[in-house]
Amino acid sequence: MDISELPAPAPGNPFAAALAASGITGLLAQLDRELIGLAPVKQRIGDIAALLLVDKLRAERGFAAGAPSLHMSFSGNPGTGKTTVALRMAAILHKLGYVRKGHLVAVTRDDLVGQYIGHTAPKTREVLKKAMGGVLFIDEAYYLYRPENERDYGQEAIEILLQVMENQRDDLVVILAGYKDRMDTFFASNPGMSSRIAHHIDFPDYGVAELGQIAGLMLSTMHYRFDDEAARVFTDYLERRMAQPHFANARSVRNALDRARLRHASRLMGQPDALADDAALTTITAPDLLASRVFSLPVREQAPC
Incomplete structure (x- = not known):
């Protein structure tokens, strides 16, 4: 089910009026147009938006429950729309x-972690300063934690992030993103970080x-089209490419189209x-x-184009 199929509030429903006044219906519709599929993700984002709207209405009536924790984890393979959803979530x-x-x-890690003693704290704090009032999206967040290297400074960045995520959660939302298995390991190794993440979205x-x-x-968008035969060939291409290593969903599709444009x-x-x-x-x-080399290589052999 996509966002356009969600049940609408009944006419005259005060929540419908609040929803319309908030302007988020347009943002949810835009997200639905921008991203194919991802029904569970869209449903979860819609649920979070509804919760925040109801919390706002409750606060206006004096039913304050405290500021909600909005820090999130987006887990999945590359090219599945994590950055796009983060942008819409910020809006x-x-x-x-x-x-x-x-x-x-x-x-990413390189923007937060320094190369020598005393370098990490100012780098991390500068990033946090830029992100205040909005959303900080940390891609491949698990690279912050490298227990095998005793001289790694990633733990210092994590400790600063934890402090800010707790003490300034009313002015900053942090979204951690990366491969699901690695994110699970990262949270298991960092219970303080896991406890501050309210929403885990796969x-x-x-x-x-x-x-x-x-x-x-x-x-x-680029003012191109496939002819009928090319459309059939591209389906074959996708089936072959998806069986190869390092397939990156929509990112790999874009790369394939860029190479097709060159040819x-x-x-x-x-x-x-x-x-x-x-x-x-x-x-x-x-x-x-x-x-494309995809059509000339064995199925299990890597083919980047």
């Missing part, structure tokens, strides 16, 4: 008045049909009788895809 939190600015600051991999829809959206351009340049009409300039054909 929703801003609309509802839970963060002052609604901006997103995306970082991002499933896309299926072939969903990836085909994603490709269609990407092509439309499309080279094909047009190499045809002495090519027409520079709209159809030629916008149509990707089967040969533009079949030139």
